[in-house]
Amino acid sequence: xxxxxPQALVVAFLAGGTSAFVADDKAVRLTVDGVPRTLHTFADxxxxxxxxxxxxxRAHDVVAPGPAADLDSGDEITVRHGRPLRLTLDGRPVxxxxxxxxxxxxxxxxxVRAEGAYISxxxxxxxxxxxxALDVRTERAVTFMADGRERTIRTNAATVGxxxxxxxIALRGQDTTSMAPGSFPRDGQTVTVTRISGxxxxxxxxxxxxxxxxxxxxxxxxxxxxxxxxxxxxxxxTYALRTVDGVRQxxxxxxxxxxxxxxxxxxxxxxxxxxxxxxxxxxxxxxALAECESGGRPGAVDPSGTYGGLYQFDxxxxxxxxxxxxxxxxxxxxQTYRAKKLYVQRGASPWPHCGRRLYR
Numbered sequence: 330x331x332x333x334x335p336q337a338l339v340v341a342f343l344a345g346g347t348s349a350f351v352a353d354d355k356a357v358r359l360t361v362d363g364v365p366r367t368l369h370t371f372a373d374x375x376x377x378x379x380x381x382x383x384x385x386x387r388a389h390d391v392v393a394p395g396p397a398a399d400l401d402s403g404d405e406i407t408v409r410h411g412r413p414l415r416l417t418l419d420g421r422p423v424x425x426x427x428x429x430x431x432x433x434x435x436x437x438x439x440x441v442r443a444e445g446a447y448i449s450x451x452x453x454x455x456x457x458x459x460x461x462a463l464d465v466r467t468e469r470a471v472t473f474m475a476d477g478r479e480r481t482i483r484t485n486a487a488t489v490g491x492x493x494x495x496x497x498i499a500l501r502g503q504d505t506t507s508m509a510p511g512s513f514p515r516d517g518q519t520v521t522v523t524r525i526s527g528x529x530x531x532x533x534x535x536x537x538x539x540x541x542x543x544x545x546x547x548x549x550x551x552x553x554x555x556x557x558x559x560x561x562x563x564x565x566x567t568y569a570l571r572t573v574d575g576v577r578q579x580x581x582x583x584x585x586x587x588x589x590x591x592x593x594x595x596x597x598x599x600x601x602x603x604x605x606x607x608x609x610x611x612x613x614x615x616x617a618l619a620e621c622e623s624g625g626r627p628g629a630v631d632p633s634g635t636y637g638g639l640y641q642f643d644x645x646x647x648x649x650x651x652x653x654x655x656x657x658x659x660x661x662x663x664q665t666y667r668a669k670k671l672y673v674q675r676g677a678s679p680w681p682h683c684g685r686r687l688y689r
Contacts, residue, residue, distance in 0.1 A: 548599025551660030559594025
């Protein structure tokens with residue numbers, strides 16, 4: 330009997346301890362990133378439970394109920410880990426965090442319209458905790474103005490050039506677009522296509538010659554003698570031709586080469602004062618003779634081109650009297666002086682029809 334009393338006390342103590350152990354045990358349901366499991370725990374709150382399970386919470390992780398909440402048997406605890414997304418949305422890069430575990434769920438969480446969109450990875454792909462790079466191009470309405478027509482398409486193209494191809498519009502040669510072909514086409518944007526064709530034209534154009542005059546004391550004042558005839562040169566000029574939407578633009582000069590250089594005209598200019606008096610001829614009516622022969626015009630030339638000047642000299646006679654060049658190019662005073670010399674030599678016979686006017 331004495332031996333049975335201690336044993337009874339031990340059994341009673343163990344029975345009471347087991348009841349306390351069973352009372353502290355809690356059955357809870359823990360869901361981590363959508364994967365549920367039921368477990369037993371002696372933790373007093375959510376934080377202690379998570380620490381017991383080795384779950385390290387970070388800044389972008391979400392826990393419901395919160396870490397400070399007390400635990401009771403039958404509670405449900407949800408843990409969603411934050412995942413970084415390196416998202417490029419319609420050409421604009423941005424870094425966001427999501428607790429979604431799949432691409433489709435993340436897009437829904439971020440409010441991104443996925444219908445008709447281009448997505449760089451499958452929608453069903455899982456997002457690892459380390460994150461994911463994701464390129465999304467939503468469907469947009471883009472209008473093209475080309476060849477007198479307006480075309481609107483819905484596209485998720487990455488560039489204006491790709492959208493042009495989808496619209497069946499081809500760029501040729503120097504054609505341009507109002508937006509760069511490599512730029513991103515925005516929703517509601519209108520892009521104008523300008524048709525440009527070009528070519529090249531080569532023209533030969535004259536180069537004007539210069540006139541070089543030198544003073545000559547042997548020639549009478551007012552007399553100019555062409556020693557060397559000037560000749561224009563030739564320049565080969567290249568022009569770029571451009572037609573924009575059927576309208577020809579002003580040619581643009583792009584280069585020039587001299588084919589033949591111009592020849593400078595050389596002219597002697599008289600400085601010598603001509604004599605005006607010739608004995609035996611000064612008192613005659615030279616004005617009347619000039620009026621009859623040439624209408625009083627120093628530069629007059631007859632229809633055949635043989636006779637010229639006030640007194641209609643031929644070139645041979647003019648030069649025999651000391652004249653140079655052509656008589657019609659000489660000053661009126663010199664022409665009268667030479668005519669007086671001719672009269673002294675031959676009388677009025679050089680002017681058979683008008684010679685009698687000298688005596689009026």
